[in-house]
Amino acid sequence: MTRTPSAVLADLEAAQKDLALAQRLKTADKRIEQLTAEYEAARAESDRAEAEAQAAALEARFAGISDIRIETRSPQHFNSVLQNTYMVTWTAPKWDHRTNGTTPSQHTIAGFRAVPGNVLAYLIERQPELSRWRTPRS
Incomplete structure (x- = not known):
């Protein structure tokens, strides 16, 4: 077949x-x-x-952020960390309508709650040594 x-x-x-x-x-x-x-x-x-x-x-994220400082200010009659005021100061670009551009400007905020997220992240990631805060000399 x-x-x-x-x-x-x-x-x-x-x-x-x-x-x-x-x-x-x-x-x-x-x-x-x-x-x-x-x-x-x-x-x-x-x-x-x-x-x-x-x-x-x-x-x-960290562009332009520099010169960050933390200062503590404590009332004279209290000796507790809870009564301290922390002043956070940094330099970052800010829009200037007169020059129609950004210029480095100093920013200061009392406390950590109002610090912008990128500045707080910069503080934690780039400058962890600032955990030893300075008290301004009177």
């Missing part, structure tokens, strides 16, 4: 697929090494780009 051309063609296509699979399997170890190296390089590049983006975002 002879086979039909369509059956032979189906077997031929299956054999070609098997041959292609066998050839891929023969080179699989080399492909794995190559793809692993490519993956590691791409991952390292992605990590580097992400770290650079985070650093740039952090720098943009």
Whole structure:
């Protein structure tokens, strides 16, 4: 009994697929090494780009903030940290309508609640040594 051309063609296509699979399997170890190296390089590049983006975002967040100081002022008749007033002073850009631009200006706020988030983050992340606050000399 002879086979039909369509059956032979189906077997031929299956054999070609098997041959292609066998050839891929023969080179699989080399492909794995190559793809692993490519993956590691791409991952390292992605990590580097992400770290650079985070650093740039952090720098943009702290742009222009400098000269931050904390002073404590305590009433004469109280000797408790709860009665102290903390004066936070820093220099940051401020819009000046006369010059139509930003100029460095000194800002002072009593207490920590009203300190802007970026200034408070700068204080915590960039100048943690200011936890030893100074009392102004009278």
